[in-house]
Amino acid sequence: MATLWSAGPLARLRFMERPVRGLMDLLARLVLFAFRREPKDTPRALADEWNRLMPVPRSRFPVTESDERTAYGEIHVHCPLRGTGNAEACWRLMEFDRGLVERIGGQL
Numbered sequence: 001m002a003t004l005w006s007a008g009p010l011a012r013l014r015f016m017e018r019p020v021r022g023l024m025d026l027l028a029r030l031v032l033f034a035f036r037r038e039p040k041d042t043p044r045a046l047a048d049e050w051n052r053l054m055p056v057p058r059s060r061f062p063v064t065e066s067d068e069r070t071a072y073g074e075i076h077v078h079c080p081l082r083g084t085g086n087a088e089a090c091w092r093l094m095e096f097d098r099g100l101v102e103r104i105g106g107q108l
Contacts, residue, residue: 001055001077003027004093008080011089021095028099039105046106047071053100 010016040046044066054061060076081089101108
């Protein structure tokens with residue numbers, strides 16, 4: 001959460017897009033290295049692996065449903081961007097999640 005709270009204000013600055021996205025991608029790579037990623041071949045298995053890689057408590061990131069093509073998960077954390085209306089900054093911070101999911105075989 002400390003990373004989210006420190007990167008959130010930077011993500012709001014347009015000229016910081018590349019550094020923030022780079023930082024989020026680096027963090028995703030570190031998590032994958034530390035927790036030994038395990039590529040998955042079904043949407044549900046991929047979503048469960050995403051959940052395993054997310055910060056504790058993992059109950060903040062429930063996988064709610066899945067079918068043959070898609071798995072649905074939720075993120076229940078208080079984002080520092082909440083209420084700003086800044087979708088671009090949110091997209092920059094989501095680079096962490098995209099990096100995790102893409103490297104285990106999925107697409108966010």
